[in-house]
Amino acid sequence: xxxxxxISNFGFFAMTASLFITVYxxxxxAESGVMLVFYLLLCGIFWFLPVAxxxxxxxxxxxxxxxxxxxxxxxxxxxRFGFAAIFFQWFQITVGFVTMIYFIIGALAYALDxxxxxxxxxxxxxxxxxxxxxxxxxxxxGTQLTARLAKVGFFVGxxxxxxxxxxxxxxxxxxxxxxxxxxxxxxFFPKNQTxxxxxxxxMLAYMGVEASAPHIKQxxxxxxxxxxxxxxxxxxxxxxxxxxxxxxxxxxxxxxxxLNSGVVxxxxxxxxxxxxxxxxxxxxxxxxxxxxxxxxxxxxxxxxTEGLHFxxxxxLLPAYFKKTNKNEVxxxxxxxxxxxxxxxxxxxxxxxxxxxxxxLTAISLTVIIYLVAYVMLFISYxxxxxxxxxxxxxxxxxxxxxxxxxxxxxxxxLILSILxxxxxxxxxxxxxxxxxxxxxxxxxxGFIITVAIPFVFYHFYMKHKQVKDV
Numbered sequence: 001x002x003x004x005x006x007i008s009n010f011g012f013f014a015m016t017a018s019l020f021i022t023v024y025x026x027x028x029x030a031e032s033g034v035m036l037v038f039y040l041l042l043c044g045i046f047w048f049l050p051v052a053x054x055x056x057x058x059x060x061x062x063x064x065x066x067x068x069x070x071x072x073x074x075x076x077x078x079x080r081f082g083f084a085a086i087f088f089q090w091f092q093i094t095v096g097f098v099t100m101i102y103f104i105i106g107a108l109a110y111a112l113d114x115x116x117x118x119x120x121x122x123x124x125x126x127x128x129x130x131x132x133x134x135x136x137x138x139x140x141x142g143t144q145l146t147a148r149l150a151k152v153g154f155f156v157g158x159x160x161x162x163x164x165x166x167x168x169x170x171x172x173x174x175x176x177x178x179x180x181x182x183x184x185x186x187x188f189f190p191k192n193q194t195x196x197x198x199x200x201x202x203m204l205a206y207m208g209v210e211a212s213a214p215h216i217k218q219x220x221x222x223x224x225x226x227x228x229x230x231x232x233x234x235x236x237x238x239x240x241x242x243x244x245x246x247x248x249x250x251x252x253x254x255x256x257x258x259l260n261s262g263v264v265x266x267x268x269x270x271x272x273x274x275x276x277x278x279x280x281x282x283x284x285x286x287x288x289x290x291x292x293x294x295x296x297x298x299x300x301x302x303x304x305t306e307g308l309h310f311x312x313x314x315x316l317l318p319a320y321f322k323k324t325n326k327n328e329v330x331x332x333x334x335x336x337x338x339x340x341x342x343x344x345x346x347x348x349x350x351x352x353x354x355x356x357x358x359x360l361t362a363i364s365l366t367v368i369i370y371l372v373a374y375v376m377l378f379i380s381y382x383x384x385x386x387x388x389x390x391x392x393x394x395x396x397x398x399x400x401x402x403x404x405x406x407x408x409x410x411x412x413x414l415i416l417s418i419l420x421x422x423x424x425x426x427x428x429x430x431x432x433x434x435x436x437x438x439x440x441x442x443x444x445x446g447f448i449i450t451v452a453i454p455f456v457f458y459h460f461y462m463k464h465k466q467v468k469d470v
Contacts, residue, residue: 007218007219008220009219009220009225009229010151011148011150011151012218012219012225012229013229013232013233014150014151014153014154015150015299015303016208016209016229016233017150017154017158017233017236017237020205020206020207020208020209020233020237021154021158021205021236021237021240021241021296022204022205022241022296023103023157023158023161023162023244023263023289023292023293023296024099024100024102024103024104024263024293025201025204025205025241025245025363026241026244026245026247026248026262026263026266027248027252027257027258027261027262027263027265028201028360028363029201029202029205029241029244029245029248029249030183030245030246030248030249030252030254030257030262031198031249031254031257031428031429032186032195032198032202032249033182033183033184033185033186033249033254034183034184034186034187034188034246034249035186035187035188035189035190035195035198036202036242036245036246036249037188037242037246038188038189038190039198039199039202040202040205040238040241040242040245041238041242042202042416043199043202043203043205043206043416044205044206044234044237044238044241045238046412046413046416047203047206047412047413047416047417048205048206048209048234048237048238049234049409050378050409050410050412050413051206051209051210051374051377051413052209052230052231052233052234053227053230053399053400053409054377054378054381054399054409054410054413055072055209055210055230055377056226056227056230056397056399057381057384057395057397057398057399057406058072058377058380058381058384058395059072059210059226059397060226060227060395060397061075061384061393061394061395062393062394062395063075067086067307067310067311067314068086068089068210068306068307068310069082069085069086069089069210069307069373069376069377070082070083070085070086070307070310070311071310072085072377072380073085073086073376073377073380075380076379076380076381076383076384077376077379077380077383079316080455080458081376083311083316083454083458084372084373084376084454084455084458085373085376085377086307086308086310086311086373087308087453087454088369088370088372088373088376088450088451088454089210089304089307089370089373090304090305090307090308090337091340091369091450091453092365092366092367092369092370092373093300093304093337093366094337094340094341094344095344095348095362095365095366095369095446096300096362096366097132097297097300097341097344098128098341098344098345098348098349098362099362099363099366100293100296100297100300101127101128101131101132101293101297101345102124102128102362103261103263103289103293104131104290104293104294104297105117105118105124105127105128105131106118106258106261106264107261107263107264107286107287107289107290107293108127108286108290109261110261110264110268110282110283110286111283111286111287111290118261121349121350124349125345125346125349125350128345128349129342129345131294131297132297132338132341132342132345133338135294135297135298135301136301136334136337136338138298139298139301139302139329139334140325140327140329140331140334141327141329149294149295149298149299150295150298150299152291152295153291153292153293153294153295153296153298153299154292154295156288156291156292157288157289157290157291157292157293157294157295158240158292159240160288161244161263161285161288161289161292162240162243162244164267164285165243165244165247165248165263165266165267165270166243166247168267168270168271169247169250169251169270171270172251172269172270172273173250175274177251177273179250179251180249180250180251180252180253180254181253182249182253182254182255183246183249183250193426194426194428194429196423196426197423197424197426197427197428197429198423198428199416199419199420199423200363200364200367200368200420200421200423200424201360201363201364201367203367203371203416203417203420204363204366204367205237205241206237207367207370207374208300209230209233210377226397227397244263247266247270248262248263248265248266251266251269251270252265252266252269263289264282264285264286264289267281267282267285267286268282271285301334301337302329302334305330305333305334305337306330308321308330308333309321309322309324309330309333312330312333316458316461316462317461320332321333321336344362347442348361348362357431357435357438357439360428360431360439361438361439361442361443361446364424364439364443365442365443365446365447365450367420367424368420368421368424368443368447369447369450369451371417371420371421372421372451374413374417375414375417375418378410378413378414378417379414381406381410382407382410382414385403385406385407385410386407424443425440425443425444427439427440
């Protein structure tokens with residue numbers, strides 16, 4: 001049997017950061033103006049930090065090191081719910097890939113002067129498939145390649161563009177340019193139902209921190225290093241998202257903002273205002289952004305399927321899905337994932353009713369599917385703390401502050417998860433007329449069907465398996 005290779009602390013940090021630090025979300029944040037700072041702090045402190053801390057404790061419980069979210073939930077709530085949780089964690093990214101690749105297409109359209117791939121649905125669909133499947137085939141070489149791509153993508157496509165945005169914006173405003181009025185018009189705090197609708201998109205800024213959990217066993221001294229890395233990720237997520245989203249909102253008026261190319265628009269304004277001859281630098285920035293999101297796509301291709309592969313080894317999926325290649329990559333599961341991504345790409349590109357509708361629907365559906373898994377995570381944590389404290393479940397890490405602190409931390413995360421699910425079904429202010437009804441209809445149908453799938457599958461598959469075993 002091939003021995004698993006280790007991942008350095010920084011490699012694990014970069015891989016996990018590329019799972020959740022979302023450059024492509026900055027334009028969506030920018031729609032909220034200065035309120036984005038409130039939401040990023042709210043979600044970072046009262047949701048992301050609870051997820052990171054509770055995940056750290058759940059992950060270091062003796063016997064929970066393999067299987068990630070499946071093991072955490074199954075142990076506390078039962079196998080049926082564990083299967084559903086790992087399914088949601090995996091299935092949401094089949095929608096999320098389309099969102100990420102929409103951003104890549106927007107950036108490439110600018111860099112290559114080929115707007116048709118962003119405007120023509122047929123070209124856009126073909127581009128989604130080409131980009132996704134190219135990234136997929138690269139991942140067949142194993143986790144080590146994913147970690148290397150994540151390191152490069154994190155610095156080249158996230159750190160460098162955010163630093164450039166910050167430096168260029170300081171220079172831009174020092175030269176006397178005004179902050180876009182749309183940045184300050186809403187105020188810092190939400191005031192009405194429409195403002196509350198934005199909550200769901202900000203959750204995506206911090207989702208995915210636990211998806212790297214199946215790779216914990218590849219860390220050196222995971223009991224010590226995993227919780228430490230989680231804290232560093234909280235800080236990085238809050239700082240980078242606040243800078244990126246704020247700069248986009250300050251320089252691009254909301255009525256001109258494109259949700260899948262808004263970051264490029266920001267660079268265009270910052271660089272070309274007064275210097276139209278410097279267009280090549282905007283194209284370079286677009287390419288850097290593309291590299292960052294490509295690394296994110298690459299990280300997501302393997303990580304969730306690792307958890308689902310563990311489920312297959314437990315006999316909860318057909319034996320075919322146990323297979324791996326020589327690099328221990330679960331190829332059949334990745335092909336299944338690719339098939340679903342291709343379907344979502346067709347639905348959202350041809351049936352989404354336009355760029356912004358498709359983009360917002362994809363983001364909201366991604367988030368609420370994932371949030372159901374997070375609700376299960378927090379319930380499992382409550383059961384660990386409240387009902388299992390005398391069962392001798394050893395763990396090397398505990399949420400600081402004792403029993404009461406653990407309850408407060410988990411309650412915060414659970415409440416915000418539920419509120420965000422509710423907020424997704426409020427029509428965003430940027431959708432007008434029939435766009436709003438298209439958004440709600442697509443989102444509702446997608447959500448109901450997706451939540452039902454794992455429970456229906458588990459019921460009939462296990463029933464069939466019992467009959468077969470007899």
